[in-house]
Amino acid sequence: MDQPVKISIDNLTKVFYKKNNSVTAIQNITLNVEEGEFVCIVGPSGCGKTTLLRILADLEQPSSGTFSIESDTDFRPLQSMVFQEKGVIPWLTVEENVAFGLNMRHLPKEFVRKQTNYYLKKVGLTKFSKLYPKELSGGMKQRISIARAFANDPEILLMDEPFAALDEQNKFILQEELLSIWSETKKTVIFITHSIDEALLLSDRIVLMSAQPGEIVEEIKVPLPRPRTMEQVRANLEMAEQFIAIWNHLQQEVQKSRK
Numbered sequence: 657m658d659q660p661v662k663i664s665i666d667n668l669t670k671v672f673y674k675k676n677n678s679v680t681a682i683q684n685i686t687l688n689v690e691e692g693e694f695v696c697i698v699g700p701s702g703c704g705k706t707t708l709l710r711i712l713a714d715l716e717q718p719s720s721g722t723f724s725i726e727s728d729t730d731f732r733p734l735q736s737m738v739f740q741e742k743g744v745i746p747w748l749t750v751e752e753n754v755a756f757g758l759n760m761r762h763l764p765k766e767f768v769r770k771q772t773n774y775y776l777k778k779v780g781l782t783k784f785s786k787l788y789p790k791e792l793s794g795g796m797k798q799r800i801s802i803a804r805a806f807a808n809d810p811e812i813l814l815m816d817e818p819f820a821a822l823d824e825q826n827k828f829i830l831q832e833e834l835l836s837i838w839s840e841t842k843k844t845v846i847f848i849t850h851s852i853d854e855a856l857l858l859s860d861r862i863v864l865m866s867a868q869p870g871e872i873v874e875e876i877k878v879p880l881p882r883p884r885t886m887e888q889v890r891a892n893l894e895m896a897e898q899f900i901a902i903w904n905h906l907q908q909e910v911q912k913s914r915k
């Protein structure tokens with residue numbers, strides 16, 4: 657791709673201190689993500705993926721190392737995050753949830769309305785806009801989170817297993833919706849997943865992490881041209897080989913972490 661670097665991560669390490677011991681969640685993570693690139697991070701449970709994302713979201717301080725997110729305007733927020741669950745505010749309607757970040761920035765009402773309606777439509781929630789989250793399915797709630805994240809128009813998007821709690825069918829639909837919005841906006845995305853299929857479908861590049869302490873052990877460029885569908889990912893021989901290589905890596909790391 658050879659786009660300018662958007663996210664620059666330099667030697668990040670995070671150690672959590674508990675009473676009598678400490679856990680090194682991530683160790684010496686160095687990674688550059690290009691403008692408009694979609695990077696998936698895959699690694700065994702507990703290898704520090706969420707910790708890395710929380711540091712990039714400024715929700716956690718690193719023990720050492722630095723990172724930077726390129727921005728040439730003060731207008732946009734640096735990052736928006738989409739979580740696996742509980743990303744919606746229960747006492748706000750669907751449209752108020754989507755507009756939340758924009759309203760927090762006191763943007764003009766007409767702009768907020770247009771931006772909110774645009775992304776509600778993109779995720780198919782227009783006719784549910786006046787409902788409250790408790791009236792919606794899990795897939796619809798994740799659509800709200802995705803619409804809100806894109807409506808915020810941040811410099812980068814950080815997504816922590818946003819589809820992990822969904823059934824297969826909903827997952828496929830939301831993955832394709834996400835790809836469609838992303839290809840329009842060309843946001844820089846870091847996306848955590850346990851699903852190899854999902855990583856192969858979504859990513860320009862897959863970053864594989866080791867078992868704890870999480871280090872980057874390999875980076876895989878996904879060669880399948882876009883637009884992609886899950887059918888293409890499943891039918892492509894090269895993708896099948898990549899799947900097995902990543903699967904083997906994960907198996908080895910899980911074994912290591914159990915020793």
Ligand SMILES: Nc1ncnc2c1ncn2[C@@H]1O[C@H](COP(=O)(O)OP(=O)(O)OP(=O)(O)O)[C@@H](O)[C@H]1O
Pocket residue numbers: 672673679680681699700701702703704705706707708868
């Ligand atoms: N606030 C915290 N205090 C203490 N330890 C923590 C804290 N947050 C994370 N850890 C520890 O850091 C390690 C990495 O956790 P993290 O949630 O980042 O991993 P993960 O790769 O996202 O896991 P999973 O794939 O299971 O979601 C774990 O051992 C976890 O117990």
